[in-house]
Amino acid sequence: MTTIAVLGAAGRMGAALIRCAARLPEVRLAAAIEQPGHPAIGQDAGLLAGAGRADLHVAASLEAAACADVLLDFTFHSAVPAHAAFAARAGKPAVIGTTGLTPAEDQAVREAARVVPIVAAPNMSLGVNLLFALAARAAAALGLDYDAEIVETHHRHKQDAPSGTALRLAERVAEARGQTLGAEACYGRQGLTGPRPRGQIGIHAVRAGDVIGDHTLSLSADGERLELTHRATSRDAFARGALRAACWLPGRPPGLYDMADVLGL
Numbered sequence: 001m002t003t004i005a006v007l008g009a010a011g012r013m014g015a016a017l018i019r020c021a022a023r024l025p026e027v028r029l030a031a032a033i034e035q036p037g038h039p040a041i042g043q044d045a046g047l048l049a050g051a052g053r054a055d056l057h058v059a060a061s062l063e064a065a066a067c068a069d070v071l072l073d074f075t076f077h078s079a080v081p082a083h084a085a086f087a088a089r090a091g092k093p094a095v096i097g098t099t100g101l102t103p104a105e106d107q108a109v110r111e112a113a114r115v116v117p118i119v120a121a122p123n124m125s126l127g128v129n130l131l132f133a134l135a136a137r138a139a140a141a142l143g144l145d146y147d148a149e150i151v152e153t154h155h156r157h158k159q160d161a162p163s164g165t166a167l168r169l170a171e172r173v174a175e176a177r178g179q180t181l182g183a184e185a186c187y188g189r190q191g192l193t194g195p196r197p198r199g200q201i202g203i204h205a206v207r208a209g210d211v212i213g214d215h216t217l218s219l220s221a222d223g224e225r226l227e228l229t230h231r232a233t234s235r236d237a238f239a240r241g242a243l244r245a246a247c248w249l250p251g252r253p254p255g256l257y258d259m260a261d262v263l264g265l
Contacts, residue, residue: 002247005031005065005092006072007083009058010040010048013074013097016239018049027243029054030068035079036060062086070095070246077101077160081108088115093249095242096120100160113256117249121259122164124241128215129259131230132172135217138226140176144199146219146226148173153206153214161205162187165215170201173217 004021008014009032021027032045038060046054062083065071071094073083080098085108087094096109099122109120123129139148150173152166167181174181177199184201213232218225232238245262 001026001028002250003028003030003067003069004072004243004246005033005068005070006045006074007033007062007065007079008073008075009045010034010038011074013235013238015049016235017072017074017242018045018054019051020236020239020243022046022051022054024243026247029056031065032056032058033062033065034058034060035075065092066090068092070249072242072246073098074242077105080105084109084112084118087118088112091116093117093246093252094119095124095245095249097122097124097238097242099164110256114254116254117252117257118255119245119249119257119259119262121245122168123213123238124245124259125230125232125237126241126244126259126263127237128165128230128232129241129263129265131215131217131228132169133260133265135169135228136172136176138217138219138228139173142219142221142226144177146221147196147200147202148177149202149204149218149220151204151206151214151216151218153208153211155210155212156207158207161207162203163205163213163215165213166203166205169215169217170203173201 006014006017021029034040040058041060043058045056045058046052071087071092073096077100093116150166152163171181186200186202216229218227248262
């Protein structure tokens with residue numbers, strides 16, 4: 001049995017984590033945390049998530065998470081350094097799925113990972129992480145003669161673009177082809193752009209409606225196009241992956257892990 005603390009319990013992903021955890025006998029919700037002043041403070045975490053009464057109230061203090069085996073953080077990027085520091089201080093493994101981290105915020109996670117094991121991934125979906133592996137294999141096999149373009153679509157409320165998943169996908173393509181993403185990435189196009197440079201990796205973000213998350217990698221050459229697509233139809237896909245990571249973490253040595261480690265890819 002792995003006990004978890006959900007940080008950002010009133011958010012869309014927090015609710016999905018609580019709902020999915022309620023269905024798993026190997027997981028128990030031990031704490032649900034929200035930022036001080038949030039209207040969810042004091043409410044039953046299970047009822048708030050639509051999972052039925054949990055007899056556990058949403059708390060405003062990170063200290064309430066100290067009773068859990070693993071912390072799960074799907075909050076806002078600026079809150080992550082404080083959460084990572086708390087995990088290190090409390091000796092608690094953590095799963096971090098928050099995206100849009102600045103370099104300084106990412107460094108704070110890396111520093112905490114020197115003390116405790118942390119799984120950090122822009123997308124916890126098992127299918128997406130298999131997509132990463134397939135994309136790398138395809139990109140390596142086809143090489144620079146195939147134009148790589150990535151298109152991601154998310155709901156209108158998403159605050160960062162391109163998505164962390166799209167960036168990770170682009171990184172995997174670049175690595176597989178012996179490239180550096182920073183030198184090859186093209187984030188959208190406008191105006192007279194001229195011919196497409198060989199080896200360029202196009203990354204495009206669409207924001208529309210209530211789309212949970214679609215990602216497509218196309219590898220195109222004269223006469224053919226290969227497309228690898230993942231579509232998320234429920235946030236439960238991300239929640240199930242995060243809970244799998246939470247069950248995998250206890251007992252691991254300190255370090256920064258990703259979902260490929262969890263899946264043994």
